Amino acid sequence: MKTWRAFSPARFWAMIYKEFIQMRRDRMTFGLMIGVPLIQLILFGFAINSDPKHLPAAVLMADNGPQARTLLHAISNSAYFDVVRQLKTEEEGHAVLARGEVQFVINIPRNFSRDLLRGDRPAVLVEADATDPGATGNALGALPVIFNNALQNDLKGPLAFLSGTAGPIDLRVHALYNPEAITQYNIVPALMGVVLTMTMVAITALAITRERESGTMENLLSMPTRPIEVMVGKIIPYILVGYIQMSLVLAAAYAIFHVPIVGSLPLLFTVSLVFIAANLAVGITFSTVAQNQRQAMQMPVFFFLPSILLSGFMFPFRGMPLWCQWIGETLPLTHFLRIVRGILLKGNGLAEVTAELWQIALFAAVALLIAVKRYRQTLD
Amino acid sequence: MDEQLAIDVRGMTKRFGGLLAVNHVDLSVRAGEVCGVLGPNGSGKTTFIRMLCGLLRADGGSGQCLGHDVIRESEAIKRQVGYMTQRFSFWEDLTIAENLDFVARMYALENRRRAVTESLERLGLAGRRNQLAGQLSGGWKQRLALAACLIHHPRLLLLDEPTAGVDPKARRDFWEEIHHLAGEGLTFLIATHYMDEAERCHRLAFISGGNLLARGTSAEVVEQAHLTTWSVSGPDLPELGEQLRRLPAVRQAASFGATLHVSGDDPRALEQAIAPFRQPPHQWRLIEPGLEDVFIHLMERPAAPPPPA
Numbered sequence: 023m024k025t026w027r028a029f030s031p032a033r034f035w036a037m038i039y040k041e042f043i044q045m046r047r048d049r050m051t052f053g054l055m056i057g058v059p060l061i062q063l064i065l066f067g068f069a070i071n072s073d074p075k076h077l078p079a080a081v082l083m084a085d086n087g088p089q090a091r092t093l094l095h096a097i098s099n100s101a102y103f104d105v106v107r108q109l110k111t112e113e114e115g116h117a118v119l120a121r122g123e124v125q126f127v128i129n130i131p132r133n134f135s136r137d138l139l140r141g142d143r144p145a146v147l148v149e150a151d152a153t154d155p156g157a158t159g160n161a162l163g164a165l166p167v168i169f170n171n172a173l174q175n176d177l178k179g180p181l182a183f184l185s186g187t188a189g190p191i192d193l194r195v196h197a198l199y200n201p202e203a204i205t206q207y208n209i210v211p212a213l214m215g216v217v218l219t220m221t222m223v224a225i226t227a228l229a230i231t232r233e234r235e236s237g238t239m240e241n242l243l244s245m246p247t248r249p250i251e252v253m254v255g256k257i258i259p260y261i262l263v264g265y266i267q268m269s270l271v272l273a274a275a276y277a278i279f280h281v282p283i284v285g286s287l288p289l290l291f292t293v294s295l296v297f298i299a300a301n302l303a304v305g306i307t308f309s310t311v312a313q314n315q316r317q318a319m320q321m322p323v324f325f326f327l328p329s330i331l332l333s334g335f336m337f338p339f340r341g342m343p344l345w346c347q348w349i350g351e352t353l354p355l356t357h358f359l360r361i362v363r364g365i366l367l368k369g370n371g372l373a374e375v376t377a378e379l380w381q382i383a384l385f386a387a388v389a390l391l392i393a394v395k396r397y398r399q400t401l402d
Numbered sequence: 403m404d405e406q407l408a409i410d411v412r413g414m415t416k417r418f419g420g421l422l423a424v425n426h427v428d429l430s431v432r433a434g435e436v437c438g439v440l441g442p443n444g445s446g447k448t449t450f451i452r453m454l455c456g457l458l459r460a461d462g463g464s465g466q467c468l469g470h471d472v473i474r475e476s477e478a479i480k481r482q483v484g485y486m487t488q489r490f491s492f493w494e495d496l497t498i499a500e501n502l503d504f505v506a507r508m509y510a511l512e513n514r515r516r517a518v519t520e521s522l523e524r525l526g527l528a529g530r531r532n533q534l535a536g537q538l539s540g541g542w543k544q545r546l547a548l549a550a551c552l553i554h555h556p557r558l559l560l561l562d563e564p565t566a567g568v569d570p571k572a573r574r575d576f577w578e579e580i581h582h583l584a585g586e587g588l589t590f591l592i593a594t595h596y597m598d599e600a601e602r603c604h605r606l607a608f609i610s611g612g613n614l615l616a617r618g619t620s621a622e623v624v625e626q627a628h629l630t631t632w633s634v635s636g637p638d639l640p641e642l643g644e645q646l647r648r649l650p651a652v653r654q655a656a657s658f659g660a661t662l663h664v665s666g667d668d669p670r671a672l673e674q675a676i677a678p679f680r681q682p683p684h685q686w687r688l689i690e691p692g693l694e695d696v697f698i699h700l701m702e703r704p705a706a707p708p709p710p711a
């Protein structure tokens with residue numbers, strides 16, 4: 023009796039094997055698993071976040087000195103900015119920004135040339151419409167370089183010291199409407215987490231609810247199976263699918279979007295296992311609640327939506343109100359995004375990611391516990 | 403505990419909220435017997451069977467199934483029982499062979515491949531082994547289900563309306579197979595509402611509204627009902643039936659092909675009641691009530707306490 027209750031590797035393998043066959047025959051779901059990452063890549067990668075250039079800009083010239091003109095020329099000549107308008111007043115500048123006619127207003131202050139040559143580091147204020155931060159981020163990033171290069175010729179000889187470390191100009195960027203700029207490098211790696219959250223939860227929720235709705239669960243329960251065998255047996259094949267999705271996004275990130283991969287890929291794949299498991303556990307928990315397949319399709323939205331909105335994928339995490347951040351902190355995607363960005367872009371190692379990793383692990387453990395507790399050995 | 407009894411349960415009870423789906427049902431089935439569970443839709447047949455194999459937790463009751471405690475040892479019972487669900491419950495996107503192979507793995511059979519091959523051959527499924535289960539017709543699905551239930555050599559088979567949606571030829575073959583297996587010592591508990599199938603069972607248990615109303619061999623059930631039945635033939639039988647049903651002594655008047663069966667509990671009262679109608683053009687004949695007469699009688703009777711054992 024006791025030994026009978028034990029976990030059986032044979033039954034466990036039987037579940038996995040069966041799941042693989044069914045997955046192979048279910049073209050629609052299989053298409054979904056490959057199609058979703060592709061569609062998201064195209065939408066988020068190309069449509070939204072190609073490196074935008076030739077952004078409309080307005081300039082408020084309060085100084086007419088030679089250096090101010092040099093600066094204006096440099097801005098006009100750079101690929102990022104198209105100076106479409108010269109402004110007379112600050113109010114005018116705010117108006118065109120608010121209407122969305124220009125993306126930037128560049129204020130060159132009174133006595134700019136004089137102050138520059140004096141070494142007073144005149145302040146140049148750049149106001150950016152950052153509602154779509156992806157649109158402004160690269161342009162803003164390029165500004166200091168554009169300015170320094172432009173003034174290089176004027177700051178020679180005795181003035182050379184001005185182009186030192188602090189730069190000749192005090193560049194003040196004022197990103198309106200959105201405090202933190204997300205760049206493309208941020209989004210494509212993060213897509214990995216979003217795609218996994220979207221498909222892993224929905225697919226496991228469906229896989230188990232389908233067994234119940236089609237009556238095969240009754241059959242499964244009438245056989246000597248343990249809940250853990252059924253669940254883990256169902257999870258494993260989808261972990262593999264998760265890795266395929268990850269590889270797909272990573273390959274695209276590297277080949278198409280030229281996202282630098284600074285850190286270790288093996289590390290990324292290893293820690294992702296915890297994240298994938300967390301999502302699968304959520305899917306299983308949903309499946310124990312859902313009455314039918316329709317509900318199993320709908321419930322993941324309740325998980326997916328907060329994940330995508332509050333994790334720092336859609337909005338900069340630090341820009342959100344505190345209560346949103348608290349919710350965000352509980353979601354696995356939030357921590358996974360930090361891990362992915364950390365490893366890929368900053369070259370973080372295991373030491374730096376463990377703090378985030380254990381929070382995902384905790385979430386996974388709790389979700390799996392609820393799932394196992396809720397999974398019914400009987401039909402009532 | 404009687405070693406000869408494959409099933410011996412008492413007082414099995416199951417509630418769904420306020421609904422008493424199975425109400426204190428006692429049942430014993432001898433090893434090697436084919437026991438039929440009869441009852442109209444919703445009478446609790448499926449619920450009773452599910453309790454036997456641990457798929458539903460009983461709210462009350464005790465006893466043993468294959469020598470294991472029916473309440474506490476469902477794990478051990480599951481291992482020796484083959485359960486065929488009312489609705490086809492194999493994986494439609496797996497082939498016949500894959501389904502059988504999966505089941506064989508679930509029971510951790512030694513020599514799995516041989517078990518699958520044998521089971522395919524035994525039920526004549528070998529030619530279709532690579533066909534998807536979802537594409538099979540009713541008869542073949544049922545064969546697959548039976549093959550899968552048998553693959554781990556169970557001692558008891560619980561079949562829940564196994565021949566629903568199966569053509570007459572396949573049904574006859576199916577029953578041949580069942581009697582063949584029973585001859586080998588397998589015990590069967592079969593839920594059905596087909597009369598001809600009930601006649602093929604060694605013993606019957608009749609439940610209605612969750613209550614066990616009669617049990618025993620077909621002849622015993624008929625005898626216990628204490629029914630007197632007259633067969634009437636002639637013209638305008640439906641009209642006649644209408645009139646007869648209004649008489650208190652007439653418990654039922656049901657059409658059987660070209661005849662009308664009129665039954666009652668009290669032979670004398672019935673005879674008196676029908677006397678005015680016994681004239682041409684109708685011919686009246688006293689007959690032995692059949693199982694179907696009793697079946698209808700029990701079904702139409704208001705819920706009664708279970709009969710003494």
Ligand SMILES: Nc1ncnc2c1ncn2[C@@H]1O[C@H](COP(=O)(O)OP(=O)(O)O)[C@@H](O)[C@H]1O
Pocket residue numbers: 401402418421423441442443444445446447448449450
């Ligand atoms: N899981 C359930 N939840 C609630 N009621 C149920 C459930 N299963 C069965 N019932 C009810 O219990 C009664 C007996 O059902 P069932 O055992 O399926 O009857 P049968 O198999 O004889 O047709 C019916 O009234 C049915 O509606």
Ligand SMILES: [Mg+2]
Pocket residue numbers: 444447448449488562563
């Ligand atoms: Mg039923």
